Amino acid sequence: MNENGDMTKILCRTLLNCKTEEDCLALLSDLCTFQEQEQMAQRVAAAKLLLEGKTYAEIMDSTEISSATLSRVSRAVHHGSGGYARLIPRDGR
Structure with missing residues (x-):
């Protein structure tokens, strides 16, 4: 495995160590800037709303996500590896 693969593996294992x-x-907070955290949160929120059947207009209004980013999130939700659909909580939170 190459060095980048090793680093990605360490990142995944670190994420899996989160218990709470x-x-x-x-x-x-240690890994990302505040802006990076906000952008990731915005993408996950948009993916959750897409999975709930909301329209682009509704999602853009409630998350303030750009249309270009929403398009990328939508492509991942519908044609990606399935991570959003498998991992986003469905409990209303």
């Missing part, structure tokens, strides 16, 4: 929301927030 507080663990996850602490790790995100």
Whole structure:
């Protein structure tokens, strides 16, 4: 495995070590800038709304996501690896 693959594997294992929301927030705070965290949160929120059947207009209004980013999220939701659909909580949170 190459060095980048090794680093990605370490990242995945680190993410899997998060046991609580507080663990996850602490790790995100250490890994990412506030803006990066906000952008990721916005994408996950948009994916959740897409999975709930909301329209682009509704999603853009509620998340303030750009149409270009929403298009990328939509492509991932509908034609990606299935991560959004498998991992986004469906419990209304």
